[in-house]
Amino acid sequence: MGIFIKKTKTWKEYMSFSHSTDISQIEERxxxxxxxxxxxxxxxNHVRESARILNPYKAEIIHQFYEKLQSVDHLKQIILEHSTIDRLRQTMERYLDQFLHxxxxxxxxxxxxxIGQVHSRIHLTAEHFISAHHLLIHLMTSILMEKLxxxxxxxxxxxxxxxxxxxxxxxxxxxVYMEETLKSFLFGVSDLLNHTTRLDTTKQLIMSMDKQMEESYSVTAATEQMSASIQEVANHAVRVAEGTDEAVRSADQSKVEIDEALDDISRVGDVYYQVVEQVNQLDNEIGHIQQVVKIIKEIADQTNLLALNASIEAARAGEQGRGFSVVASEVRKLAExxxxxxxxxxxxxxSLRHVSAKVIQQIKQTGELVGKTVAGAQHARxxxxxxxxxxxxxxxSTSQIxxxxxxxxxxxxxxTERNSVIHDHSIHTREVAKxxxxxxYDLSIKMDEYRNSFFGINVKLNSNDLVRVAKxxxxxxxxxxxxxxxGIxxxxxxxxxxxxxxxxxxxYYGDLPPFVKENSAYQELEEPHKLVHHxxxxxxxxxxxxxxxxxxxxxxxLEQASDQVIHLxxxxxDNLSKK
Known part of the structure; x- marks a missing residue:
């Protein structure tokens, strides 16, 4: 029976190579x-012929394909996050129809x-895609080998x-997946660089630290001057305290002497009151003496009258009364x-009483002065x-001051010492900031070198991509x-x-399609771009x-012109993304 088995050609006969193709409806790449x-x-044509055999098994092929994919947790998770099995089955059916056509x-x-763009967007790795695609090929080739x-x-x-x-x-x-993924990395690095180049606070930080160091130096100088002033005040306060202590001791001594003087003044007051009392007593005695003198005067007047009467009677008596007359005359003389x-x-x-009255008046005035003096002395105490x-x-208080x-x-x-430490820390912080x-900056340059390395790979960039790169x-x-x-x-x-x-x-000056050059943003870009370089x-x-x-x-x-460039x-x- 073996004579009826058909044989294939040698494998080399199936490996035909050609430097051309008769398929012409596509671009050169x-x-x-x-x-x-x-x-x-x-x-x-051979693929189309295989469709006769594979189409009846298309549903089974799709079922087996997704059964296998769902057995891998990572792939199953991607499916759940981005689509559903029913939608994917429909997509796969359209793909097979187009493939077999x-x-x-x-x-x-x-x-x-x-398909490549979608796989890149959902982060399905090339490894998983190739494995899944080979599974699809294995399913189709297995059916063909079985049937043929x-x-x-x-x-x-x-x-x-x-x-x-x-x-x-x-x-x-x-x-396409690699191009999209590489562009994703490229633009990811570009976006990171775009954010990094906006870290323009370093200059402000360094300038702030410079200002802080200046202020710190000023504070140090001011505190040193203040310290010197306070020390001078302290020295004066010590001298004042010492002088005040001496004054207090002198005041205590003066108080003792003043107290003694005030006691003497008080005793003068006492003596004055005794003098007043004695003067009053003298005035009283003068009054008594005047009374006695008055009585004596009255007696003298009476005696004088009696002597006159006696002289008259003696004259009447004649010779007998001559002796009595002499006596009467002497008595009268005595009375006179x-x-x-x-x-x-x-x-x-x-006169004495008049003087006494004056003395009493002066003593009264002196008494008032003495009273005031005694009261003043007590208040002075x-x-x-x-x-x-x-x-x-x-x-x-001076001692406390x-x-x-x-x-x-x-x-x-x-x-001052702590401010000096702050000044040193400010210098260190400034160096750390720099x-x-x-x-x-070095990191940004490394990232830019990494970004530029993508351009050495055969990545196809459209006009929109080139604008992002240019930004x-x-x-x-x-x-x-x-x-x-x-200074970096x-x-x-x-x-x-x-x-x-x-x-x-x-x-900008390259060979660009008309829809780019006719765009108003493109036409406005030249002048601010020139200013940036200027x-x-x-x-x-x-x-x-x-x-x-x-x-x-x-x-x-430059930054003002640059903002205009970035805006345009x-x-x-945005305009190109809508094309």
Whole structure:
């Protein structure tokens, strides 16, 4: 029976290679893959022939395919997060219909491109996609081999055709997947760089630390001056306290002497009151004497009258009465003399009483003064006691002030020392800030180098992608100027790229489609882009001459022009994304 078994050709006969293909409805890039896989119309015809055998098993193929995928937890999780099995079954059915129809045209290729973009977006790895796609090929080739084993040559033609077209699909999908993934990485790095270049607070931090160091230095100088002043106050307070102590001792001694003087004044008052009493007593005695004198006068007058009567009677008696007359005459003379003496005494007594009245009046006035003096002396005693008490309190307060100023001087000295520590920390923080800025800048340069490495890979960028790349290029250039002013980056003015030579310039003045060049945002972009490079060059030249202020002014103008460039690029990006 073996003579009826058909044999296949040798494997080499099935491995035909060609440098051309008769499929012409696609772009040159897609044709290269067809030529490499030796896919031509015959290959497509064999795929179409296989459809007769595979179509009846299409539902089973899809069922087996997703049963296998759901047995892998990672793939099952992706399905649950982004779609459903029913939707995927419908998508797979459309894919198989298009695959078995085997009409390679623009729509066919775009379908595979969309598959690659979707897989990249949902982060299905190329490894899992290739494994799943091979599973699909195995299912189809297994059915073909089972049904065509009796016709080995036809089986080989169909199986190889299915494998070639499947390999072509894989290339298209994986290439797009890799391009989209690489662009995702590229733009991820670009976005990270865009955020990094906005970290322009480093300059503010360094300037703030410079200001803080200046303020710290001023505080140190002020506290040192304050410490000297407080120390001087403390010295004065000590001297005042010492002088106050001496004054208190003198005041205590003076108080003793004043108290003694006040006691003497009080005793003078007592003596005065005794004198007043004695003067009053003298006045009374004068009164009594005047009464006695009055009586004596009356007796003298009576005696004088009796003597006169006696003389008259003696004259009447004649010779007998002569002796009595002499006696009467003598008595009368005595009475007259007594009267004269009494008148003199009365006059003297009146003068004495008049003087006594004056003395009493003066004593009364003196008494009032003495009373006032005694009252004043008593008040003075209280005031002196209050003054001494106050001086003691002042002395105590002055001593406390001296002690407090000594403590304040110590506190100010400690503040000065701590402020000096703060100043040292500020210097360290400034260095750390500058070092951090350098680390950030170095990291951004490494990221930019990593970003630029993507351009060495065969990644196809559309106009929208190029705008995104240009935005990052532009921000990186501004970032370099900014870090130059921080002393982190060194730029030679001769190295400043012209607005035509940078990547944005090359793209802008390159061969662009009309829908880009006709866009208003594109047309407005040229002038601010020129200004960016103009001010960049001015900033570098000023920095080289040591004119930091001029360089900073140029940077400010550069940033204004740069904001306009970024605004227009973003606007252009939005417009292109709608095409």
């Amino acid at each position: 897609a044709k290269e893959k067809l030529m490499f896989l030796s896919i031509n119309q015959d290959t497509l 085997a009409d390679i045209n623009h729509e066919y290729i775009m379908t595979r491109i969309v 084993y009796q016709n080995p040559h036809q089986m080989m033609q169909m199986v190889l055709a299915v494998q070639k077209l499947a390999a072509y699909d894989q290339q298209l999908i994986v290439e 003399h007594t009267k004269e003496q009494i008148n003199q005494i009365t006059s003297n007594m009146n 209280e005031v002196i006691a209050q003054i001494v008490s106050t001086m003691k309190e002042i002395s105590h 001296a002690a407090m100023t000594e403590e304040q001087s110590a506190v100010i000295t400690e503040i 070092e951090t800025a350098k680390i950030i 990052t290029d532009h921000l990186i250039w501004k970032w370099k100027i900014y870090n130059m002013l921080l 980056q060194t730029i030679d003015s001769n190295q400043v790229i012209s607005y035509e030579a940078c990547r944005l310039g090359k793209w 001010y960049a060059k001015i900033a570098v030249e000023n920095y080289e001459r040591g004119n930091i202020h001029g360089a900073e002014e140029a940077l400010n103008q 690029l973003s606007k252009l990006e």
